[in-house]
Amino acid sequence: MGLSIGDFAKRVGVSHEAIRKGIKSGRVVLSSDGTIDEMTQVERWHATRDPSKVRGGRPMTASTPEASASAVAKFDQLKTAEKALQVQLLQEELRQVKAETVNRDEVRRSLTAFARLIRDKWVNFPNRYGQQIAAEVGCEPKSLMASLDRFVRLQLDEIANAKPTLPD
Template sequence: MAAAKRAGLSIRAAAKKIGITENALRERIKSGRVVKSILPDGSINAATIVEEYNSTLDVSKARANRSAPVPGAVGFARLKQMKLATDLQISRENLARMKGETVSVEEARAEISTFARLHRDGCLNFASRYGGQIAAEIGADAAAAIAAIDKYMRLHLEETATSSVPFVGGGDGE
């Protein structure tokens, strides 16, 4: 009695192609973890079985005698590894914050604004504070020197006020 012609591989041939036992593949089919590669005649599609097997593989439960995970497997184990790496990064950032090694963006912006305000005030007071000494040093009229220095200092501050600072006020540096 001749066997009917199959469109795909037998379970035994598919298991051999994947590199697992026939019973392991039968269990995966029975549990519903491998269903897309099963053809209507019950045979297994040779082109998709390895990819489907790898996508449903839980490498963390693989036996110790397997030398390496199946190539191309991006299943549960890789996702678990990525989650652990993310959790580790979050823990490191929280620890650095608790130790005071980092500051929040809001705190940094507040400190930058305070420094900028102090610098601006210092620039505005520069002419009245040092103008007389500068005028005496160069032999000029003190009032005229103070007025000229004040005029150009204010012009400079107006020019710098229009330039954008990326890390203050939600600019492009975020």
């Protein structure tokens, strides 16, 4: 036989209204006869309560099981971990606001655009400067430009096959 709502409330050190709210929210499960099983529900009550929302001034009863202490410790660890994560996120946001960090996607787009610009300049190099180089060297411009074009494209193909590594 289990405890009544009032007896269970005294057992865990809260008001009977808190137990009624616990039943309504599913924190406390009633037996088929309408009573509360002390063995399972006391531990469940302490494991699911938020110690940061417990009002001070009213001590817990002496019959509170030691399991509640481990539940409180577990909850405190989770709260601490959550706060630490929030601090890390806020620090990262602050670094971004202060411009100490850059967006990885923007860097990749900028590098791609810069690489295209360099490639385009080199592809046009033989046509743009071939005549001037041929005049300085004293050779036929058409053959020099064709040779320059072939070697520039070979070099650009080698570069295109090399993959740059970006830091994570």
